[in-house]
Amino acid sequence: MELxxxxxxxxxxxxxxxxCNSRFTGGNMLMAPEARxxxxFMDIIMVGKLSRTSLLSTLPxxxxxxxxxxxxxxxVKAxxxxxxxxxxxxxxxxxxxFGTTPATITVHPKMIRYLA
Structure with missing residues (x-):
């Protein structure tokens, strides 16, 4: 993968x-704890090459x-x-x-207004 x-x-x-643009993914997985x-910015979490055993022990x-x-x-953030x-x-x-590689993903700050 080239980024x-x-x-x-x-x-x-x-x-x-x-x-990620938010801390959680898949409901309750804290994928990017520092994301705001x-x-x-988007928070990019990269998992390097791991053995199956190491991957399975890290995923939880x-x-x-x-x-x-x-x-x-x-x-990293970008x-x-x-x-x-x-x-x-x-x-x-x-x-x-939603597509295939190659792709470009860009954060557009404040594009969506949230109403409380």
Whole structure:
């Protein structure tokens, strides 16, 4: 997977990468504990290549956010991300297929107004 984060190139073998605008994903998984929905950034969580055993032991830690302490897990923030993979990979947004790589994802701050 090749990523360009605000113009900075990042490449490497990853099990997966998650692009978050909020702290939780999938209901109650604390994927990006430091994410703030109104900060103008997405939080990118990248999980490097892991053995099946290590991956299976790390995944439950997503529920309390401690997965970020694993040495193969990295967390960065960016406003724009360009994603390239070989071969082409399916992209999911909120569990729904929304496209394939290559793709560009950009945060547009304050585009949606929330009413309380």
């Amino acid at each position: 360009e984060l605000d113009g900075r190139a990042v490449s490497g073998e990853n099990c997966f990468a998650v692009f 929905i109104d900060d103008g 830690k997503i529920y309390n956010g401690s997965h970020l302490r694993h040495p193969a897990v990295s967390h 406003r724009t991300v360009k994603i390239k993979t070989r071969p082409e990979k399916t992209l999911l947004a909120d569990g729904e297929v």
